[in-house]
Amino acid sequence: xxxxxxxxxxxxxxxxxxxxxxxxxxxxxxxxxxxxxxxxxxxxxxxxxxxxxxxxxxxxxxxxxxxxxxxxxxxxxxxxxxxxxxxxxxxxxxxxxxxxxxxxxxxxxxxxxxxxxxxxxxxxxxxxxxxxxxxxxxxxxxxxxxxxxxxxxxxxxxxxxxxxxxxxxxxxxxxxxxxxxxxxxxxxxxxxxxxxxxxxxxxxxxxxxxxxxxxxxxxxxxxxxxxxxxxxxxxxxxxxxxxxxxxxxxxxxxxxxxxxxxxxxxxxxxxxxxxxxxxxxxxxxxxxxxxxxxxxxxxxxxxxxxxxxxxxxxxxxxxxxxxxxxxxxxxxxxxxxxxxxxxxxxxxxxxxxxxxxxxxxxxxxxxxxxxxxxxxxxxxxxxxxxxxxxxxxxxxxxxxxxxxxxxxxxxxxxxxxxxxxxxxxxxxxxxxxxxxxxxxxxxxxxxxxxxxxxxxxxxxx
Numbered sequence: 001x002x003x004x005x006x007x008x009x010x011x012x013x014x015x016x017x018x019x020x021x022x023x024x025x026x027x028x029x030x031x032x033x034x035x036x037x038x039x040x041x042x043x044x045x046x047x048x049x050x051x052x053x054x055x056x057x058x059x060x061x062x063x064x065x066x067x068x069x070x071x072x073x074x075x076x077x078x079x080x081x082x083x084x085x086x087x088x089x090x091x092x093x094x095x096x097x098x099x100x101x102x103x104x105x106x107x108x109x110x111x112x113x114x115x116x117x118x119x120x121x122x123x124x125x126x127x128x129x130x131x132x133x134x135x136x137x138x139x140x141x142x143x144x145x146x147x148x149x150x151x152x153x154x155x156x157x158x159x160x161x162x163x164x165x166x167x168x169x170x171x172x173x174x175x176x177x178x179x180x181x182x183x184x185x186x187x188x189x190x191x192x193x194x195x196x197x198x199x200x201x202x203x204x205x206x207x208x209x210x211x212x213x214x215x216x217x218x219x220x221x222x223x224x225x226x227x228x229x230x231x232x233x234x235x236x237x238x239x240x241x242x243x244x245x246x247x248x249x250x251x252x253x254x255x256x257x258x259x260x261x262x263x264x265x266x267x268x269x270x271x272x273x274x275x276x277x278x279x280x281x282x283x284x285x286x287x288x289x290x291x292x293x294x295x296x297x298x299x300x301x302x303x304x305x306x307x308x309x310x311x312x313x314x315x316x317x318x319x320x321x322x323x324x325x326x327x328x329x330x331x332x333x334x335x336x337x338x339x340x341x342x343x344x345x346x347x348x349x350x351x352x353x354x355x356x357x358x359x360x361x362x363x364x365x366x367x368x369x370x371x372x373x374x375x376x377x378x379x380x381x382x383x384x385x386x387x388x389x390x391x392x393x394x395x396x397x398x399x400x401x402x403x404x405x406x407x408x409x410x411x412x413x414x415x416x417x418x419x420x421x422x423x424x425x426x427x428x429x430x431x432x433x434x435x436x437x438x439x440x441x442x443x444x445x446x447x448x449x450x451x452x453x454x455x456x457x458x459x460x461x
Contacts, residue, residue, distance in 0.1 A: 066152030157363020182419030365402020
């Protein structure tokens with residue numbers, strides 16, 4: 001990276017942080033309807049930032065839900081077109097009491113910015129805007145052609161983005177898709193993610209009597225919905241940790257020997273991992289390492305359950321309904337709809353006497369795995385090494401970004417996932433934060449990457 005570019009980042013760092021804090025202050029919680037106006041404000045903020053940075057054709061575009069933001073800069077003849085994807089929506093902030101400072105009051109502590117969305121994904125989206133603005137400001141142009149697609153529904157499964165991409169294929173057409181919504185392997189160890197797990201989510205509903213019943217008058221003679229739910233949930237897993245739903249693993253593509261070797265070569269210590277999480281023991285599907293379990297094997301998790309009296313003190317009631325929220329993380333070639341069909345069939349088969357079971361289905365996304373031999377990925381590896389001084393690891397990530405599979409399938413794009421968050425930065429949890437040293441290095445890595453990408457994907461002569 002040339003000196004002028006580095007000087008630009010240094011001189012503009014205070015304003016960059018001010019702007020990032022302003023973005024993080026907008027409570028763009030896509031899952032909650034009361035934040036609909038905030039979602040519009042977040043989209044407008046991104047659009048204004050893109051316009052200020054020098055991008056053209058900036059538009060806040062409607063979808064079936066929250067809007068997406070588009071912008072482009074297409075002035076590099078014979079250079080590749082890069083589509084940059086990210087999201088401006090964030091997860092809900094509950095439990096609020098566990099936040100040390102307000103989730104939408106960005107706070108700088110110990111070299112980290114604390115706020116919801118700091119790492120996932122506002123901070124990382126903002127880095128792309130500023131890295132490209134730096135190139136435009138210092139050189140007057142960009143080495144590649146650029147398009148942005150920043151959506152507002154990633155945290156609720158990108159429910160409307162498939163249709164949006166289908167309807168705007170020509171507008172979004174590109175030579176490579178670049179995403180920064182993943183993590184480094186560690187503080188000084190970058191990673192290129194080549195695989196993501198898919199996702200399906202649902203709510204299980206158990207119903208017994210017409211209404212709640214007095215436990216003294218009816219206890220001992222009627223089914224209890226909360227007890228039925230607990231009994232039902234206990235059938236979803238084997239005692240040793242695997243999922244007990246019939247057919248759950250049937251479509252799973254096993255890891256290749258090469259991938260097994262790559263996982264084994266990654267630096268990892270189970271005891272340190274356990275201790276850092278405050279656990280007394282680890283568990284999971286037998287026959288697989290911890291790293292394989294959290295990134296390359298499917299799971300079924302109970303995310304929350306409720307029923308009956310929830311207030312202070314006691315209430316002698318037999319609840320007539322109880323509910324549990326579940327999610328499954330999926331790997332190739334599992335289909336989200338088929339998996340929920342299997343789960344529901346299992347629930348019906350194991351329903352306790354007197355209990356009626358229904359299921360509400362929520363967001364879903366397919367798993368994704370890409371090849372590692374593209375020029376775009378090699379350029380990413382070189383850019384990481386220039387900034388961090390080490391070769392990146394190539395690995396899968398256990399999280400889900402449903403739109404990655406969508407873009408790859410509909411637009412037939414190679415995908416490069418180069419993130420700058422850290423695994424312990426509490427995304428989706430209280431006290432989410434983003435480490436500023438990786439914000440600084442991320443800006444420089446991305447600016448470097450776009451120059452290298454132009455060279456790597458230049459047409460042969």
